[in-house]
Amino acid sequence: MSMKVHIADFSSDYHRQARKLRAEVLRKPLGLPANDPAFNDRKEDVHFVALSREKVVGIVVLVPDYKPIVGKLRQMATAEEVRGEGYGIELVKALEDYAANNGLTSIVLHSRHYAVGFYEKLGYKVTSDVFQEVGMDHFVMEKSL
Ligand SMILES: CC(C)(COP(=O)(O)OP(=O)(O)OC[C@H]1O[C@@H](n2cnc3c(N)ncnc32)[C@H](O)[C@@H]1OP(=O)(O)O)[C@@H](O)C(=O)NCCC(=O)NCCS
Incomplete structure (x- = not known):
């Protein structure tokens, strides 16, 4: 597997592919x-x-x-065909390194109820009661860097 994490320039082709995903x-x-x-993005984000092979x-x-x-942290998603291959973890690590630097x-972050286990693997802890967002149970999760 060849895995690369990049920061996509605003309105670049990678950014457009990411919005589609x-x-x-x-x-x-x-x-x-x-x-x-x-769904609009800010330039500051x-x-x-x-x-994978130049595809987002x-x-x-x-x-x-x-x-x-x-x-x-928001808008965490990986393509179904690569799930379980480590892309999710690499993305969060890159975000955390950038944030700390x-x-x-x-x-x-606000985690959908079924993604809590993913963030727990990365050291995030639930810090709220359950609440509704986009019609689904969510939890606030936090991590000190
Ligand atoms: C959640 C998501 C981003 C994980 O991405 P991924 O590319 O599968 O992540 P990784 O391959 O890096 O997985 C890392 C580890 O987390 C585990 N994991 C992944 N999703 C999990 C989940 N929902 N609950 C518990 N563990 C999970 C994997 O099994 C793997 O464990 P391992 O290292 O022991 O094998 C991906 O499943 C996804 O896009 N889901 C749909 C959208 C979504 O729920 N986004 C988050 C909204 S808050």
Whole structure:
């Protein structure tokens, strides 16, 4: 397996591929449209993409200014055909390295209920009661860097 994680420039081809993957993996199963304002990205956010043979097969986004010295991880998704091959973990590690090198001391995220085990493997802890987001049970999870 040749695995590469890159930071995609805003509006680059990698960014466009990543949006397509996010729409397919995160939005389509919930019946959410690919094009709505809530799906818009900000230039300030950092888009990490995992590549396999130059194709985007994974994505995660860092909101670096979520709170002072706290970053938010969002839009975590890998393509179904590469699941279990380590792309998810490599993406989160790249995000955490970038965050730590840029003065952030912790990461917070909203995990869909079925993804909690994935983030626990990476050292994240549940810090909230269950709550609803996009019509699904979620938990706040956090990790100190
Ligand atoms: C969750 C997701 C990003 C994991 O990506 P991945 O590419 O399969 O991750 P990896 O291959 O790096 O897996 C790392 C480890 O986490 C485990 N893991 C993956 N998904 C898991 C889950 N939902 N619950 C528990 N463990 C999980 C893997 O088994 C693997 O364990 P191992 O190292 O002991 O074999 C991917 O399944 C996905 O895109 N799911 C649909 C979208 C989603 O749920 N996104 C998160 C929204 S909050």
